[in-house]
Amino acid sequence: MPDKITISINGTEIKTEEGKSILSVCKENDIHIPVMCHFPGLTDVGACRLCLCEVKGYNKLLPACTTLVAENMEIQTHTEKLKEYRRVIVEMFFSERNHMCSICVANTNCELQDMATEVGMQHVRFPFLNQECAVDASHPKYVIDHNRCIMCTRCVRVCSEVEGAHNWDVKNRGYNARVISDFDQPWGESETCTSCGKCLNVCPTGALWAKGSVQGKLDKFPEKITDLIEKRGIH
Amino acid sequence: MTQAVADKKGGDVKADPRLKLINAAIKKNKSQPDALIQVLHVAQNMYGYLPMDVVRHITHALRLPPSRVYGVITFYHFFNLNKQGDHTCMVCTGTACYVKGAQAVLDAIADRFGIRPGEVTADESLGLQTARCLGACGLAPAVVIDDRVLGKVAPEQMEKELTF
Numbered sequence: 001m002p003d004k005i006t007i008s009i010n011g012t013e014i015k016t017e018e019g020k021s022i023l024s025v026c027k028e029n030d031i032h033i034p035v036m037c038h039f040p041g042l043t044d045v046g047a048c049r050l051c052l053c054e055v056k057g058y059n060k061l062l063p064a065c066t067t068l069v070a071e072n073m074e075i076q077t078h079t080e081k082l083k084e085y086r087r088v089i090v091e092m093f094f095s096e097r098n099h100m101c102s103i104c105v106a107n108t109n110c111e112l113q114d115m116a117t118e119v120g121m122q123h124v125r126f127p128f129l130n131q132e133c134a135v136d137a138s139h140p141k142y143v144i145d146h147n148r149c150i151m152c153t154r155c156v157r158v159c160s161e162v163e164g165a166h167n168w169d170v171k172n173r174g175y176n177a178r179v180i181s182d183f184d185q186p187w188g189e190s191e192t193c194t195s196c197g198k199c200l201n202v203c204p205t206g207a208l209w210a211k212g213s214v215q216g217k218l219d220k221f222p223e224k225i226t227d228l229i230e231k232r233g234i235h
Numbered sequence: 236m237t238q239a240v241a242d243k244k245g246g247d248v249k250a251d252p253r254l255k256l257i258n259a260a261i262k263k264n265k266s267q268p269d270a271l272i273q274v275l276h277v278a279q280n281m282y283g284y285l286p287m288d289v290v291r292h293i294t295h296a297l298r299l300p301p302s303r304v305y306g307v308i309t310f311y312h313f314f315n316l317n318k319q320g321d322h323t324c325m326v327c328t329g330t331a332c333y334v335k336g337a338q339a340v341l342d343a344i345a346d347r348f349g350i351r352p353g354e355v356t357a358d359e360s361l362g363l364q365t366a367r368c369l370g371a372c373g374l375a376p377a378v379v380i381d382d383r384v385l386g387k388v389a390p391e392q393m394e395k396e397l398t399f
Contacts, residue, residue, distance in 0.1 A: 080373070169302030171309040182301040183287070183310075192300060 007073040022064035022075060027157055033077050034118055036093075036111060037152035039202055039222070041229030042161055047152055049089055050115070053077045061085070063156045075175045095126040096131055098147035099205070107216035108204030112150060125216055131175075138188030141195055141211055144179070148207040151177055155199035155208060162229060167193040179207075201225050253281040259290065261296045268297050271307060273313055284315040320355045320362030322399055325379040329368030335375040336390070341365070343390035348397065361397060 002017040009022075009031060016025045021044065026033050036048035044065040051064040056074035064077070076082070091098065101107045133146035136162060153170060156179065160166040167190050171180045181190045200208045201221050209218055260277040264270030274297065278289050285308060294304045299348045308314045324344065328337045341352065344363055348356055355362040374386025380396055390394075 166300030166302060169300065169306040171306050173310055180302055180305060183290070192302070198302050 007069050007071070007075065008076055009075045016069060018026040018063060018069070018071075020069055022053060022062075022069055022073075022088045024174065025069055026064065030150050031077060033064050034115060035065060035081070036115060036150065036204055037154060039055040039154050039158070040226050042154065042202075044156040045153060045226060048150070050086055052082060054079060054082065059228035060096065064087055083119070087121055087165070090116050090119050090121050091124045091126055092152050094121075094124045095128050097129070097131050097149065103215060104206040105209045105218040106148070106220075107218075109216075109218050109220060110206060111204035129175075133178075136181075136187050136219065137211070139190075139193070139195070142187070142197065142200060143209055143211055144181075144187055145207050145209075146178055148205045149179055150205055150207075151179070152204060153179075153181065154204065158198045158202045162225065162232075163194060163196050163198050165192045165194050168199065193228060198225055247339050254289070254292070256281060257293065258296075261293070266297055268299050271297055271304065272311075275308065279306075279314050284318050287316070289381060316353065318359060321360050322381055322397070323362045323364060323379075324393075324397060325364045325369075326352070327367075327369045327371070327375070327377040327379075328365045329372065329375075331372035332368075333374040335387075337376045339390040340376055340378060340388060340393060343393045344397070347394050360399070 001017050004015060005018055006013055006015055007025070008040060009026060009029065013023065014029055014030075016028070022037060023035065023068065024034060024043070030168070033051045033053070035051045038044055038048075038051065046066040049063060052061040053064050054061050054076040056076075061082070064075075066067070089111075092117070101110070101113055104110070107113070125232075131147075135143065135147065136143045137143045151170070156168040156170060159168045168179055169189075170177055171184055172178060172225050181187045182192055185199040187193065197210070200210060201219070202225055203209075206218060213219075245320050245361065257274065257278050260274045264273060271293070274293050275285065278285055278293065282289065285382070290304060290308065291301075294301050297304075302388055308316060326332075326337055326344070328341075335349075341363075345351055348361060348363070350356055350361065350363045352363050352365040366379075369377050369384075371386065373383065374384070378385045378388050378393075385392075385396065
């Protein structure tokens with residue numbers, strides 16, 4: 001049995017167990033923290049930085065998804081500073097590539113769009129980088145549009161951890177980072193891809209979609225993947 | 236997958252003895268997938284870059300997903316997928332070197348050899364790279380030619396230094 005510990009979140013004392021992440025404790029106690037790269041059942045990587053929270057005694061902000069709770073930890077999840085940072089992070093997502101909702105397949109069914117509403121983003125205060133990103137439609141069934149990608153790496157993790165194919169990974173770093181298939185080949189030429197479509201369902205934006213999807217009419221079923229993970233007991 | 240190098244016996248060793256050393260590195264690490272970086276180091280030192288056939292061979296031998304290997308290679312600046320020049324010239328563009336005129340040094344090289352950072356001359360004799368701070372700010376602007384560190388370089392000095 002893991003040791004029982006007491007922590008405080010936003011001033012409320014909470015009894016929990018060692019070995020859990022701040023995010024999972026918050027979920028259990030109905031404290032909502034915005035997240036984009038977290039997907040239930042997949043390994044957390046702390047890529048999106050939206051779940052950053054303040055922990056007393058640390059001058060850095062810590063990501064709730066990859067930080068484990070410890071005895072007497074005092075956590076703040078919704079201070080004014082954090083709210084402002086979250087808004088900045090979402091604005092940076094929008095300014096980095098191309099997220100023009102009106103011409104996107106995922107319009108009205110997009111986690112990034114919902115997140116912008118949630119954090120109260122009204123405009124993007126940073127200049128748009130207008131990166132040149134490719135659209136790879138070489139796969140017979142699916143399309144990857146790098147313009148819409150926010151590098152959450154959910155597709156990479158679902159392909160590796162649930163499907164076990166590991167078709168996806170990330171090349172380069174920082175500004176030049178891109179999701180790649182095999183040896184940076186066109187998706188259609190990949191030898192590892194099983195065409196299972198799990199990556200499509202976990203993608204929070206309109207970066208991965210099935211051919212034939214119409215603007216604003218994309219259907220995604222992330223709950224199917226969650227269901228699958230729970231039934232298989234992967235963790 | 237091209238089988239020119241990556242056949243079951245661990246590659247055509249006779250045609251390319253360098254593969255023998257790569258295979259030895261793989262064997263030494265018991266084909267453990269987590270030995271990827273060590274094996275890539277050996278290959279990079281052996282060839283001066285990582286030819287795709289060799290990358291495929293290593294991927295196969297360590298039983299790793301291709302995208303993982305490609306991701307690691309492109310993440311670290313030490314590894315190169317393209318042929319580098321016989322000699323490399325690395326110009327520090329960290330803050331101190333930049334202020335002391337690293338850009339003028341780069342311009343001088345571009346004028347004389349016609350290459351920008353990340354490029355190799357047409358005859359493959361010289362490759363130009365930049366680095367963000369070598370940690371030798373007292374020598375600003377610093378340039379590393381092959382394994383030789385030059386400090387307080389002047390742009391007009393570069394032509395002489397880069398003639399081998």
